[in-house]
Amino acid sequence: MNMTKNLLQAGVLGLSLLATSVMAAVSADEAAKLGTTLTPMGAEKAGNADGSITAWAPLAKNAGAVDDKGFLANPYGNEQPKFTITAQNVDQYKDKLSPGQIAMLKRYPDTYKIPVYPTHRGSNVPADVFASIKKNATSTNLVAGGNGLENFESAVPFPIPKSGVEVIWNHITRYRGGSVTRLVTQATPQTNGSYSLVYFQDQFVFRDKIKGYDPANPGNVLFYFKQKVTAPARLAGTVLLVHETLDQVKEPRKAWVYNAGQRRVRQAPQVSYDGPGTAADGLRTSDNLDMYNGAPDRYDWKLEGKKEMYIASNSYKLDDPKLKYSDIIKAGHINQDLSRYELRRVWHVVATLKPGQRHIYAKRDFYIDEDTWQAAVIDQYDGRDQLWRVSEAHSQDYYNVQVPWYTLEAIYDLQSGRYLALGMKNEEKRAYDFGFTASISDFQPAALRQEGVR
Template identity: 85%
Template structure:
């Protein structure tokens, strides 16, 4: 591992600590580094010594144009790859690749490639979110067992993390615009490349963006998530509703589904952990959505430290509305000619299933971008200790609204040769719509029946 020397300078322990510890917030002196030597979100502000990772330079809200459907132009459209990593030359670069990326290069030696472009660190969020993050640094604590948060405000509870589970909570709670409505498409190609599409209409609302939110009595809800299947016809009308809780020790996640065929709303306890993902043909678990989501209680979390790694970044080309889904979806993996990788610093966290707990993934290796706290790569191991599935995210800065988020999530099954691609919106009538106003009444089980009318 190529651990950066600056870890100790920011007071981060690159050592193993268990999620059962209750960690205290950092001191005001440590928190003062946010916005000075650290970015306001906790990344190292400076670039690396080699000059291959630049200093943090946030993109402006006018970094490019926005078309009539909300798609963003590529601020880096004129750049060419510095080099391309293939199965033939991967030995030169393997110290900056995850085991899963190496496995993909070896499994698809003729087609899987990693085009590496100049690095940019443009991710940023609004100033009020930065202020909330700085306040969290000195006030937010883990509840016993690490499965919830106390004194949490808005996004990123631990910008200067002390252990692995704090890094994971940063991913779970990271800023995604407060509210968003999106039309996205999922595909699960067969090994020969044939596929069918599933279309979703998602709504995602953090608690502090609800009309009824009372900051003096915030309650235990972290966010509300509603997902409606709009196509194909045999699945259309099904709706999933999730109330994600902040302290999952006190109150586990609540979920309901509306079945359009039965016209019934039912509790859905299976929408958690390794329960099957919606319309995913068995290729992802519930907690694979958003790369990883949900309660962290079934794993022990070990912080290995930081390293430099090539990750999917600034994926504006992959998000282009000029592309068809057939341009993206290929046999074995997405069209890697449309991808863009950059050298970034990532946090490496290892999740190991606790004794006596159950999950189809016995171990997960997380590589989380320091600038956004988004998981960039997650390697999934089965009960035999064999690498099974490789999740890779392709991210972008939605610069017009100052939201870092994903363009596309992929989950590759090394054993079956199939994969899942989720989040494509190239052919949709509208890109992400941030900032809508919501009421809690829209996110109740009683509202699902009306939502599911075809």
């Protein structure tokens, strides 16, 4: 009898510990740091000891001019690099680089470089988003073993994270303007630098910005995403629709594809995990879009902590509308003369494939910017534990609308010598349009056939 009682008590204690391990809300005292010693997003407000990382100083909405296409002036356009990291001097800086960045320097010793500029931590979001983040800090919890959220509002559920999966959720749910439509291009160059462009028209709407959203009954949808291929002609008219769910284990992502050639709408369960990315020539998985997206259930997530690292930031030069795409796309990698790196603090999270689960990436090392919760670098390893692909995001702050986001995402395949670059809009007639109005009916499968008309 006593043994049975002890076993029952041990089981209750184990369940209690398990429940505690997936709880994530912090105390009111901890949350009070947000906006004081921490930025409202959870980053350290102060700079580092030697001043090489400056204190947070958010950019004003009028920090620069905005042209008639929506492109932003570079508020740091007069600055020059402090120094440049190359294959010849990389050992001096290797403690502030990822293994993938070091591998790129060594694979392309004559052309790949990391120009390091002064640090400017200007990322900002609107006051109502800050308020939601602070509320999330004391109310949002992990559910389903970390694969979903409860009591979550609009952005960044865990501004004071305690685990790796919480940091990943911050990246997945970070603020991207509520709603946006954009025209962007994708290139998958051959090893000699030759390439063709794929043109996308994207619409992206978080649930609280869609007509008909009921805060009292938010449901399980996190955001709606629609992507139409507008060129080349052989792909034009193909449309992808995604309903992204908060708990993709309980309710998997819903995806549909309209094929213009067949004039049919089909469900697309392959648009998840390591399913092939749209028109990516095998260089991107579905969960490589936005650096990383989707359900976290196939990996164990270990939080290694924070570190100082050189990451691509304030990439206004790379987004200059005076540039041609041929100025950017080069053999092996993008034109690094157009890049800008700064010393920042990042969260380091290691994702290891769970036993019995399948994915082409057996391990992924994430380096996530503390100021924006955007993944800046991801090193991806194959099943032999060999470094395979390096994802690198070049980011900027859309200061006029207070939205931090990517300028360009690059995925470098170290084994094939090819890469994918996504997000360029330099030659387009319009940059991002934030705040457009959409209805749930716009994001239903029945609407895809009309969208796909060439």
